[in-house]
Amino acid sequence: MKPVGLVFKPKTSFDVLKRELIPSFDSVLEDWLGNVKRTTFADPNYMLEITYVTPPFKAFVERIVERLDIPGVIGGPLERSFGFGKTHALIYLWHLFTSNIYKRSGISINVDVVRETLVLGMDCSKDRPLVRIIEELKAYTDMTHPIVRMKDPLLLRAVVEVLREYRRKLYSLSSEELAELISKIMEKYSELGGSPRLLLLIDELGWGFAQKIRSFTDKIREGKRSEADAIYNEANTIVNFLSYLYAKLYGKSVAGVVLWVLAEQDRKEIEALAIKNQDNETIYNKIKGLLNDLDVIAERYSRGLGGTGLAELSYSPEHALEIARYRILKTVEGISLAKLQDEYISWLEVIAKQLNLVEAFIHYKEEMKKYYPFSLGLINLLKKLMSARDVPATEFVRTVIMVASEASRKALHADPEGPCTIGVKHLNIPGTVQAKLMREFEADWADAAGDVELALSKIEPDKREAAETAAK
Known part of the structure; x- marks a missing residue:
């Protein structure tokens, strides 16, 4: 299975993506009135390209x-x-x-x-x-x-x-x-x-x-x-x-x-x-x-x-993950996402059989295929970030895109020939915890993250990566 950095690239620069997380409708209107394009969102074709229609x-x-x-x-x-x-x-x-x-x-x-x-x-x-x-x-x-x-x-x-x-x-x-x-x-x-x-x-x-x-x-x-x-x-x-x-x-x-x-x-x-x-x-x-x-x-x-709302639709963590992947990543030219997904699942199935983990593989198979190249660990984290019960100050899709883009940035730029997926490995401990989104529990989560980082610093270097992954 090819490393993720060889088959995916950013759809747009990560800096531009970060700026676009909070679009301005007024800027679009202003540009429309002046027939200029000071914001990328004022370009109808760009808007169509980046919108994942769930x-x-x-x-x-x-x-x-x-x-x-x-x-x-x-x-x-x-x-x-x-x-x-x-x-x-x-x-x-x-x-x-x-x-x-x-x-x-x-x-x-x-x-x-x-x-x-x-x-x-x-x-x-x-x-x-x-x-x-x-x-x-x-x-x-x-x-x-x-x-x-x-x-x-x-x-x-x-x-x-x-x-x-x-x-x-x-x-x-x-x-x-x-x-x-x-x-x-x-x-x-x-x-x-x-x-x-x-x-x-x-x-x-x-x-x-x-x-x-x-x-x-x-x-x-x-x-x-x-x-x-x-x-x-x-x-x-x-x-x-x-x-x-x-x-x-x-x-x-x-x-x-x-x-x-x-x-x-x-x-x-x-x-x-x-x-x-x-x-x-x-x-x-x-x-x-x-x-x-x-x-x-x-x-x-x-x-x-009939007294109902025009937009009475529910949140969907699944749609949020699909939107995040669509906004952040695209396959390199000539490579099909569907083909990569099939190759990824076939590769995992071989490993699962070798490790006697076929039952677990079957349980998560469709989910891992659907959201590839996100790892199962990152998938679970992003789903957590879509829950106001787990993360009180979440901004839902925006938060998911922010965290997924940070992991993708490191995977594609700092670790392009590393793992075949983008995972929690590519986030630091604070980036995984997201303490600022915990409202009144922010201090508790920040303290816990600090304690984990301190403990990890004392672990032998050859064991640190595995320990950090387990901690996340």
Whole structure:
């Protein structure tokens, strides 16, 4: 069996991969508006190349595509990353409806749905995110922008005619007026003979709210009431916009999907801020009021789904491992992954027979084949990292990719002619323990890792590698 370093290579540089673990939707939108590529995620072809379409992800995207062909506005929050990452999902959807990658995506999507859908997006971690929507609408009126080659001319005409009505106050619209503007575009498009469809993607709603609420509480306690009110109103404007948009589109022949990201940890942070400020009734009521209002709005958007969520899909450690391998590694030219997997299993079977371990081999055979070149030890570690019960602060797929990429870096660069798999051997003790992800148990895990490292340093050199592998 050939060493892993001779048959695999990085799909992208490990430094680039590390930077890409936290993508920015706003950067993608900014690049789209300026027709420049300052982030690799702004390139639709690159996005298609690095996205491993798991069954849950495909089901999620196809459900959105399906809803864009049915009159009625639905939507809701993305709270959990189900095998691909919330921001990554929004960026993928953005490119799917603003470029021609839909033809090669493997997603079942009608060209008319792409051409007739008005796609808008914003990132609530930035100041005045609603302005971004105005800038995007103006791009639909720019005959030099690539989007005009993608969209139905009647949709473009509808945007031009409605924006003309608002040109004097375009950048000073209230949340209700912006919702009305979008509704009028849909109405105008219908009058012109089109089939109005809307896809609105909102990233970092929860994180943006958490930061604004934290700043709001600080200003209140500092006695800066007017500044505090201005900050709170920023957050409230977004909530109002979602509410007004639903009201303006309700009952009209518009197929719409509205998605916003409200991560579980962001909700917990906001709720924690409310608890911290229970002694101040004004602060507490405003925080709880904002969250409750958002929950009511989410329920409203879910009516068209029978009260269910648009993305009620579960975490899958198996999908996470497949995503990690797909993002990190590729076989060298001319070598098939399937062929390598078969060779690996045949090689292991021979060894298992020699060591009288056939029963154990049969038990783990399919798993080892499926996730090759990850070793069984690394597979088990990565599965642990997908469990919030075992690793309280896990970021799920992002954590799995981070740890697997670190092991792959060492295997391919420092040990290219060594083992035939990438394993825990290629991680140090702290990299295996991941103490920082253990929250209140971080100190205990860090101490334990330190004790193990100290004990290993005292073992005879010829026995140290075996002892370290056993410890991991």
